[in-house]
Amino acid sequence: MTRDEKTLLDRATQALRADVPDAEAIRAAAERTAQALEIRMDREAFEGAIxxxxxxxxxxxxHRAGNLTENRRVLVDAHLRDCGECLRLFKQGREGAVLNWSAPAVKAAPKMRPARLGWAMATAAAALVTSVFVYRVYWQVPPGVRAEVQSIDGTAFVMGEGGDRKVAAGAELREGDELRTTGGSRAVLRLSDGSLVEVNQRSALGVGARGHNMTVSLDRGAVIVQAAHRTSGHxxxxxxxCRVxxxxxxxxxxxxxxxxxVGVLQGSVNVAYAGMHTMLHPGEQVATSDNLAPEPLDQQFAWSPEREKYVGMLAQLANVEHQIAQIPFPGPRYSSDLLTRVPMDTQLYVSIPNLGEFLQxxxxxxxxxxxxxxxxxAWWTQGHKQNPDELNQLVTKIHDVSQYLGNEVVLIGTGxxxxxxxxxxxxxxxxxxxxxLQQIAGDGNKLxxxxxxxLAAADASQNAGKGMYALVRxxxxxFAHDIATLKKLSAQLDAGASGFADGEFGKQMTAAYTRGAGILLGANLQAMLQNAQQTAAVSSKRRGLESTGLSNVQYxxxxxxxxxxxxxNHLNLQFTGTRQRVASWLASPGPIGSLDFVSPNAAAAVATLTKDPAAIADDLMAMATQAKGQPVDWNEIDQKLQIDVRNDLMANLGGDFTLALDGPVLPTPSWKMVIExxxxxxxxxTLEKMVQAISSQAQGTKAHVLQIQQSTVDSTVYYTVRDVTAGAVVAExxxxxxxxxxxPNRAIVMDALKTQANGxxxxxxxxxxxxxxKDENENYSxxxxxxxxxVLTPLLSQLTGDTAQAIQKLAADARPTVICAWGQDNRIEAASDSRLFGFDFLTLGAILHSGNKPPAQNVLN
Structure with a gap:
């Protein structure tokens, strides 16, 4: 470029810089542009720029006065979320870094007007009455005895206000008393609510009450509680x-x-400890400390002189269940005249056969x-509201009514x-x-x-608190709880076909009858979810369902x-479209190769095919970002584990998985896990990096350092996961x-390889x-x-006595159970030709762990 050309370019550049349009020109240009684009132009778009x-x-x-336009309000809110200094000034009520040092004005005390005084007195009186009611129900210490000593085997003392005193059968425990048993002694208490508490040696406890609730405070030792059913309180x-x-x-x-x-033999309990809540069922237990290892239930109940009663009770209940399973079930029904006449807005349809004879x-x-x-x-009489005679009368009434009815009873939910x-x-x-029915109503029943x-003369508004109504046509x-429902259904029955059976939901029920209906349940989940969106709480739950992909569930x-x-047995869960998120994790049917490593003698196995684990990781990450509360920081997890969870771990896994109990259950359960x-x-x-990262971050006395060791046997490389802290093998x-x-050990792994090799x-x-x-499926998901x-036969051979014979017979009659599921694009189905409610192996486990006989104890220990 020549010197003259450069001079000309500099002059042109300076001229462009100097040629700045004034505000009026900018405004006019903006208005012309807005008109050309057919958009609305506010003054704030070109004045007072932020x-x-x-x-x-x-x-x-x-902003505080609410005078900002929506665009500017959004901009200010966005800036306040990002700028801490402006947010602090905004919350302090300041418009900038200017402090107001003037003294605050003193506001005169408001004058109390008579009307306001009256309302204040009424509010205070209502609050006082409410407080008294709540105090009496929940906190008042009721008078009377808390517990009575039923029996004493040895020596026990009560520590109370009157000093220490030795107790005998019939002694009473009051509020504030503490019962202590000495070494080799045991006691049985009956609480004022009817519950029985067996107290082991060297135990100390007290019994208190507040309102309708009763609390046994165990300072140390062991107890067995037979809790009575209560009509109020806990x-x-x-x-x-902990608290149970x-x-x-x-x-x-x-x-x-x-x-x-805490260990459970019958029923269920809720255990609260360390900020957690755990629900326990029969045969389950929980400890409040990691240093306290699980103990067989036989040790927890063996000290009780009533242990034979517990074992016998469970065995006899299992025997009753087994005998009932032999009663012929009513045959299937292939049509229903009620189906066509239920209301069009029916969302729940449950059909059961007439079970009068079966129940009898x-x-x-x-x-x-x-x-x-x-x-x-004795157990039934103590633990249930109905005595055997009352139960017998109830079943007799049901049987008598069933003689007037057709072959099915239908429960519907509408509206x-x-x-x-x-x-x-x-x-x-x-x-x-x-x-x-009038005879039944005359026996004091609310019918x-x-x-x-x-019905035509009845007033629908006069039925509050009247109990159940029966309309006999x-x-x-x-049967319904209100007159309005009876009138609605009676009108529909008079009108004939409602059109329900021709709707999409009704067609599902019709198809089920065509296959043969025994017990049939149908729910229009989509309609139920739509109706439930009326409340904010349910709407929040629906957003949670949407994040999991379950919001498009249909039937x-x-x-x-x-x-x-x-x-x-057959179950069909249908969706309005292609399954998403969690609902899509179950893959389509195919051969499950991981089952080839499980032997025919396995006691239990669960095998599944899933979609690509990397895609599951994507779903989990997306769900975590949409969850309520603090979102999960996956980058932080990756940094702590020193791996990329999605790409290093999940992407290297396949979608074929099996977990099995395959081999002896004692002394260590022979579990087996096979992963594609x-x-x-x-x-x-990836695993070695992850284990090393976890071990390097282990801190505290309860921390465990893990290590993966490698060895080769006959050209096969085995990996051993060791707990270096405990000096134990975790898995191979x-x-x-x-x-x-x-x-759990190399022998199990080698046996799995042998099983797969020999077919x-x-x-x-x-x-x-x-x-x-028996269906058309060649494979399952x-x-x-x-x-x-x-597995149980060698254990049961160690038991003796009448109870053992009952258990052995039940186990001998037990049959394998198989449940299969398969996923399709828009549904998940499951089926089983097994009797799902036959012999309960969990109950059997509780029986085995309840101290039946010394030989069994030796084997189990």
């Missing part, structure tokens, strides 16, 4: 580090220097068992919002039902029996039928044929295949299997 914090602070007064048991809430159950609690342990036979079995077993009869109702319908096959004429009977159809004594692997070397590198694993095979696996066994559902008889 360029920095000072520009934001000038708008604080207008029974609590407290130790220094119960209603009608049998459980044990130990309190020692390490912490507390089941009650006969139960009553015979009660009469033959004083222990079982939306505040008008949701539930009703029971059945066909009437002969006259006399009205007289039968009002109406005919169509009485010529060919139908309807739930569950079916159970029996043909020639063989059960068939895409890249074994990359996965192993290897990689074979695209799978990671893991177990003699569970999935290829004849007994397993015979238990699979998930399989759950249990067959405990081979």
């Amino acid at each position: 360029e920095n914090c000072a520009g934001v602070q000038r708008l604080f007064v207008a 029974l609590y048991l407290k130790t220094p580090d 809430a119960v209603t009608g159950t049998v459980f044990s609690v130990d309190a020692g220097i390490k912490g507390s342990r 036979q089941a009650n006969t079995i139960f009553q015979n068992q009660l009469n033959a077993s004083p222990e079982l009869k 939306t919002g505040e008008s949701k109702t539930v009703a029971l319908l059945a066909d009437v096959t002969k006259s006399g039902l009205k007289d039968e 009002t029996v109406l005919d169509p004429n009485a 010529d060919h139908e009977v309807v 739930l159809i569950a079916e159970h039928r029996e043909l020639n004594g063989a059960p068939a 692997v895409n890249n074994a070397s990359a996965l192993e590198n 694993y290897t990689y074979a044929n695209g799978f990671m095979v893991m177990g 003699n696996s569970l999935s290829r066994s004849a007994s397993f295949r015979a238990s699979l559902p 998930a399989v759950a299997y249990q067959n405990l008889s081979p």
Whole structure:
């Protein structure tokens, strides 16, 4: 470029810089542009631009007064979220860094007007009455005795206001008293609510009451509680580090220097400790300290002189259940005249067969068992509101009414919002039902029996608190809780077909009848969710459902039928479109290769096919960002584990997984885990990095340092996960044929490899295949299997006595159970031809751990 050219360019540049249009020109240009684009142009778009914090602070007064336009309000709010200094000034009521040092004005005290004084007095009186009521219900110390000593085996003392005193049977415990048993001594207390508490040696406890609640405070030692059913309030048991809430159950609690342990024999309890809540069921236990290892239930109940009663009770109940399972179930129904006449807005449809005869036979079995077993009869009388005679009368009434009804009873749920109702319908096959129901109503039951004429004269607004209503028509009977529902259903029955059976939901029910209906449940979940959006709380739950991908669920159809004594169960969960998020994790059906590592003698196995684990990780991350509260920081997790969870861990896994109990259960359960692997070397590198990172961050006395060690046997590389702190082997694993095979020891892993190599696996066994559902599916997406008889037989042979014989017979009659599930684009189905409610192996486990006989104790220990 020449010198003259450069001079000309400099002059042109200076001229452009100097040629700045004035404000009026800018405004005119902006208006012309807005007109050309057909958009609205506000003055704030070109006046008072927000360029920095000072520009934001000038708008604080207008923001508080609500005078800002929506655009500027959004900009100010966005800036306040990002700028801490402006947020501090805004909250302090300041419009900038200017302090107001003037003295605050003193506001004159308001004058109390007589009207306001009256309202204030009324409010105070209402608050006082409410406080007195709440105090009496929840905090008042009721008078009277808290507990009575039923029996003493040895020596026990009561520490109270009157000093220490030795107690005998019949002694009373009052508020503030503490019972202490000496070494080798035991006591039994009956609480004022009827509950029984067995107290072991060297135990100390007190019993208190507040309002309707009663609390047993166990300072140390062990107790076994048989909690009575209560009509109000709760029974609590407290130790220094936990609280147990119960209603009608049998459980044990130990309190020692390490912490507390709670075990459940019957019923369920809620245990609160360390800020957590745990629900325990029969055979389960929990300890409040990591240093307190689980203990077999036989040790927790063995000290009780009543242990034989507990064992016998459970065995006899299992025997009753087994006998009832042999009663023929009513045959399937292939049509229903009630289906076509239920209201169009029906969202819940439950059809059950007429079970009058079935219940009568089941009650006969139960009553015979009660009469033959004083222990079982005493337990039932103590732990249930109804005595055996009352139960017998109830079943007799149901049976008598069933003789007038057709072959099915239908429960429906209809309506939306505040008008949701539930009703029971059945066909009437002969006259006399009205007289039968009136006789039942005359026995003190809250039942009002109406005919169509009485219903027409009834006022729907006069039925509050009246109990149940029964409308007896010529060919139908309807039960409901209000007159309005009866009138609605009666009008629909008179009108005939409602159109429900022709709707999408009704067609689902019709198809179920075509297959043969035994017990049938159908729920229009989509309609229920739409109706539930009326409240903010439910709306929040729906947002949670949307994040999990379950918000597009449509129908739930569950079916159970029996043909020639063989059960068939089927469940169908349908969606309005393609399954998303959690609902999509179950893959489509296919061969489950991980089952090839499980032997035919396995006691239990759960196998499943999932979609790509990396895609599951994506779902989890997306759900975490949408969850309420503090979102999960996945980058922080990756940094702590020193890996990329998605790409290093999940992406190296396949979607084929099995967990099995395959081998002896004692002394260590022979669990087996098989996981499909895409890249074994990359996965192993990831696992070793992760274990090293976890161990390097372990702190505190309870921290455990893990280590992975490698060894080679016959060209197979095995990996051992060791707890260096405890000096124990956590697990061993290897990689074979695209799978990671893991177990508690190397022998289990080698056995799995042998099973897969010789082809003699569970999935290829004849007994397993015979238990699979009879349907058109060649493969499934998930399989759950249990067959405990081979595992339990050697254990049961160690038991003696009448109870042991009952248990052994139940185990011998037990059959394998298989449940299969499969996923399709817009639904998940599950099926089983097994009797799902037969012999309960969890109950059997509780029996085995309850101290039946010394030989069994030795084996279990």
